[in-house]
Amino acid sequence: xxxxxxxxxxxxxxxxxxxxxxxxxxxxxxxxxxxxxxxxxxxxxxxxxxxxxxxxxxxxxxxxxxxxxxxxxxxxxxxxxxxxxxxxxxxxxxxxxxxxxxxxxxxxxx
Amino acid sequence: xxxxxxxxxxxxxxxxxxxxxxxxxxxxxxxxxxxxxxxxxxxxxxxxxxxxxxxxxxxxxxxxxxxxxxxxxxxxxxxxxxxxxxxxxxxxxxxxxxxxxxxxxxxxxxxxxxxxxxxxxxxxxxxxxxxxxxxxxxxxx
Amino acid sequence: xxxxxxxxxxxxxxxxxxxxxxxxxxxxxxxxxxxxxxxxxxxxxxxxxxxxxxxxxxxxxxxxxxxxxxxxxxxxxxxxxxxxxxxxxxxxxxxxxxxxxxxxxxxxxxxxxxxxxxxxxxxxxxxxxxxxxxxxxxxxxxxxxxxxxxxxxxxxxxxxxxxxxxxxxxxxxxxxxxxxxxxxxxxxxxxxxxxxxxxxxxxxxxxxxxxxxxxxxxxxxxxxxxxxxxxxxxxxxxxxxxxxxxxxxxxxxxxxxxxxxxxxxxxxxxxxxxxxxxxxxxxxxxxxxx
Numbered sequence: 001x002x003x004x005x006x007x008x009x010x011x012x013x014x015x016x017x018x019x020x021x022x023x024x025x026x027x028x029x030x031x032x033x034x035x036x037x038x039x040x041x042x043x044x045x046x047x048x049x050x051x052x053x054x055x056x057x058x059x060x061x062x063x064x065x066x067x068x069x070x071x072x073x074x075x076x077x078x079x080x081x082x083x084x085x086x087x088x089x090x091x092x093x094x095x096x097x098x099x100x101x102x103x104x105x106x107x108x109x110x
Numbered sequence: 111x112x113x114x115x116x117x118x119x120x121x122x123x124x125x126x127x128x129x130x131x132x133x134x135x136x137x138x139x140x141x142x143x144x145x146x147x148x149x150x151x152x153x154x155x156x157x158x159x160x161x162x163x164x165x166x167x168x169x170x171x172x173x174x175x176x177x178x179x180x181x182x183x184x185x186x187x188x189x190x191x192x193x194x195x196x197x198x199x200x201x202x203x204x205x206x207x208x209x210x211x212x213x214x215x216x217x218x219x220x221x222x223x224x225x226x227x228x229x230x231x232x233x234x235x236x237x238x239x240x241x242x243x244x245x246x247x248x249x250x251x
Numbered sequence: 252x253x254x255x256x257x258x259x260x261x262x263x264x265x266x267x268x269x270x271x272x273x274x275x276x277x278x279x280x281x282x283x284x285x286x287x288x289x290x291x292x293x294x295x296x297x298x299x300x301x302x303x304x305x306x307x308x309x310x311x312x313x314x315x316x317x318x319x320x321x322x323x324x325x326x327x328x329x330x331x332x333x334x335x336x337x338x339x340x341x342x343x344x345x346x347x348x349x350x351x352x353x354x355x356x357x358x359x360x361x362x363x364x365x366x367x368x369x370x371x372x373x374x375x376x377x378x379x380x381x382x383x384x385x386x387x388x389x390x391x392x393x394x395x396x397x398x399x400x401x402x403x404x405x406x407x408x409x410x411x412x413x414x415x416x417x418x419x420x421x422x423x424x425x426x427x428x429x430x431x432x433x434x435x436x437x438x439x440x441x442x443x444x445x446x447x448x449x450x451x452x453x454x455x456x457x458x459x460x461x462x463x464x465x466x467x468x469x470x471x472x473x474x475x476x477x478x479x480x481x482x483x484x485x486x487x488x489x490x491x492x493x494x495x496x497x498x499x500x501x502x503x504x505x506x507x508x509x510x511x512x513x514x515x516x517x518x519x520x521x522x523x524x525x526x527x528x529x530x531x532x533x534x535x536x537x538x539x540x541x
Contacts, residue, residue: 020208020209021208022208033194033217035194056204056206057206060204060205060206061202061204061205061206061207062203062204062206062207062208063201063202063203063204063207063212064201064202064204065199065200065201065202065212066199066200066202067199068195068197068198068199069194069195069217070190070193070195070197070198070199070216070217070218071198071199071214071215071216071217072172072173072174072214072215072216072217073172073173075214075215076213076214076215077212077213077214078177078212078213078214079201079207079208079209079211079212079213080207080208080209080211081206081207081208082206082207082208
């Protein structure tokens with residue numbers, strides 16, 4: 001697992017049924033493009049990026065992102081979701097090195 | 111070629127420029143067309159129905175905020191035609207998406223065009239394109 | 252008040268004209284567009300202030316945020332959008348992590364990080380336990396080495412800068428109030444001397460760029476007043492938090508000089524002086540810069 005990777009997500013705690021809510025996500029990750037050289041050795045630093053990010057609500061997909069090397073360090077996404085009922089958002093980031101980072105947020109819908 | 115002083119300077123300048131470029135250098139507009147064709151399967155790409163928001167001038171090419179919005183799309187792909195790899199990312203929208211819009215922050219290797227291509231529910235494609243000027247140099251660059 | 256002409260000799264004047272955008276007067280200075288900085292829609296920051304008399308030649312103090320683009324400004328106005336906050340969260344974990352031979356964490360002695368409120372607004376200052384002028388970094392390592400029995404952190408390292416950001420955040424919105432009393436006056440005078448001393452092949456002092464030419468472009472970059480009330484700063488350029496001394500080093504390097512080392516007495520004194528140039532502005536760190 002890459003060092004110091006920490007996901008952050010921002011989801012409202014409450015919403016009214018049928019609302020569309022805004023979700024923001026950020027994960028600390030170097031997003032090493034594979035094109036940078038090590039300043040000391042002159043060797044290329046191998047690519048190591050988050051290559052996929054998904055968000056699901058109660059098991060149904062909200063967004064599924066395919067990331068390339070041009071996504072900035074500490075990848076940030078903002079998008080909208082429907083919330084027909086109380087439930088849980090699940091967020092998953094997939095690292096090139098096979099690591100999977102997950103977090104979840106509950107929302108109460110009235 | 112006779113080695114005049116001017117020629118020697120030009121050779122020097124060429125060698126200097128070459129050392130600045132990493133192996134593989136940058137994508138050409140043709141590479142971007144190819145990457146777009148991979149996403150569209152070669153289908154015709156129309157205009158309209160998609161908004162791409164980018165800064166006119168980016169203070170730093172390492173972190174450029176962009177937003178895409180294409181109501182009714184199933185997916186939006188983002189390309190940068192002056193980057194080493196043209197494909198930036200693809201947003202696939204699921205049944206729980208509240209809109210077919212998303213924002214992120216991207217790397218731009220220099221002043222170039224950012225192109226967003228949306229795949230609509232009926233299988234058609236539309237695109238929008240913006241030029242982003244990337245400032246380099248100075249102490250912040 | 253017009254800027255004092257401090258250029259000495261034709262060579263220096265020619266050099267300055269070459270470095271700063273052609274066509275602009277050497278004496279011109281441009282005030283930034285003044286906007287309100289409201290963080291998270293509720294915390295109003297003081298980004299314009301009147302200078303303390305006798306400290307600098309500045310007519311008005313401007314937070315470095317005002318010199319940045321709208322997109323960069325927006326990142327700093329929302330703690331979720333501000334990538335510097337990732338490192339603050341990492342520092343919160345470190346705050347509670349027991350390290351060293353004494354079996355202590357920061358929390359063991361200091362409790363909640365909120366106990367650090369006011370620290371960033373008044374540092375650097377005379378440290379009673381160190382018996383000399385100290386920066387926050389020095390106090391952190393003082394705790395680590397002498398109270399926790401742990402290894403000191405690298406002065407401009409990631410952990411140190413993250414911890415500084417957590418401590419800084421506790422004072423956000425408070426006015427910078429760094430004192431110059433007799434105990435530190437010699438340090439302050441030394442820092443001031445360094446601020447106005449030309450360095451490097453470009454023969455530029457801090458003042459040449461940040462007092463005489465703020466609001467102008469140096470190549471593609473917009474010069475600020477070089478205020479440090481927003482540090483640590485998350486830079487879009489390198490995707491991490493940057494400390495005051497790391498920025499000093501970068502600036503001196505850009506004049507094509509051999510730089511002082513982060514943590515050196517020269518930079519500690521310079522930090523004291525530069526901090527007092529911003530007395531009255533809010534502590535706004537961790538900030539976002541290009």
